[in-house]
Amino acid sequence: MNSNEKQELKILACKARIYALEGIFNAKSGHPGGSLSAADIYTYLYYKVLNVDPADPQMENRDRFVLSKGHCCPSLYAVLALKGFFSLEELPKLRKVGAMLQGHPDMKSTPGIDMSSGSLGQGISAACGMALAGKMDNKDYRVFTLLGDGECEEGQVWEALMFAAHKKLDNLCAIIDCNGLQIDGTVEEVGGIEPLDKKLEAFGFEVFKMDGHDFDSIEAAVNGVLSSASGKPCAIIAKTVKGKGVSYMENKVNWHGAAPNAEQYEAGRKELLAQLESLGGVL
Template sequence: MDSLCKKELEIYATKIRMGIIEGTYNAKAGHPGGSLSAADVFAYLYEKEMRVNPKEPKWDDRDRLVLSKGHCAPGLYAALAYKGFFPVEDLKTLRHIDSYLQGHPNMNTVPGIDMSTGSLGQGISVAVGMAKGAKFLGKDVNVYSVLGDGEIEEGQVWEAMMFAHQYKLDNLCIIIDCNGLQIDGPCSEVMSAEPIDEKVKAFGFDVITIDGNDFDDLEKAFDAFHKSNKPFAIIMKTVKGKGVSYMENQVGWHGKAPNEEEYNIAMAELNAKLAELEA
């Protein structure tokens, strides 16, 4: 990846992180930790990977994204807003009464949301259905689904993988955000799913493990997806709370909003990062 492309992605990801902090602070609720860890893949998906049109969110031939870990809606909303699907200023209305930006994605109210999600494990099942539907209709459509490493403790996730293998859904790419932490603590202590790569391979997927906060690695992973003839899985090793110093690798920031002092610190750090990138 050339330096200019990488810088553009880094700027986009930094703005997404700013949107996450803005939204959760104004909501006084939400899930910043896992949203921040996935900010880089959101940036890559919407800037380089997926065929979408912000002016026509329901375009029939668009690629689809299902955020299976739906509590990380603040990250997806920020990615959509900075891509032009709706005004960035609206991120401040997250979770407010009468706001269209609910705590979990709602396809009925938010431009660019392809599926309403929130109950963990169900998003990937919808994604495999979308991928099968595209195959049935003969459409050149790819379907992407972002899951959490805590989420894959749900049995439904593995049932969906069996379906994807059975029906040879090579237009499906699942992305597992392995930040190592879930609401109750480290995934390794709550219910370890390791070795994730070997398990997913056993379910018939091609698999690549990468640093999910590195754009060169993300490019390598999606290039591999396009060369594969099987359902594909990207296992991303990430940092929960990435980009905000006091949130990084802290389980307490799974589902807690910053107060005013914490908001000011986070925004100062992110504004400094953005200024450095745009210099």
């Protein structure tokens, strides 16, 4: 990745954050914290990794992406719209009556969404099913799924991890967005999922780590996954900052599922627009 490409990704991710915040503000509800922590990961996947075609969202041999932590869809919607799966005009209608963009991903209504999700722990199982279908048909597509660190408290996640390793789904990559926070507090206080890397390894995964906001680090981890020859499914532990990009939201537990008021929104938007400008981007 050259510096121009990296700059381009940063601009796209910044735009995704701006649109996500706008949608959540308009809806007076949504989940800004995790949407902001995952924005760089979505951007990298959709612009550098996934073999998808916005003009043909159901393309048979496409790579699949399942957002297991479904509540973090506002910034995913923004990336899909920027990529051309649907109009940017849909984004401000997030969560409104009659809107294409539901509060949690709906594969029936939204082009580019490969699986309906939102109930935590379920997306990774569907991702396993997609990976299994690929194996059965000797297809070479990959399946990526993004989970939250809090989500790893769900028993079904571990059922799915066991299944993936047992069935040797080396076409599956589970990325865990470790922003360290969940609704009731820090993940450490509430659920205690650590040591996550050792658990994933013990469950039969090849584990990579990355800084989920540094595109070089993301690229190194994803390249590790793409070139893996272990025959195992892969996991990437992504260290992230919840609320990344909006300073007053960063690492604050109360921004998990709250919309900013008008004043807060303006402050956050201003901050993100300044970042965009400094990157040389325009909305």
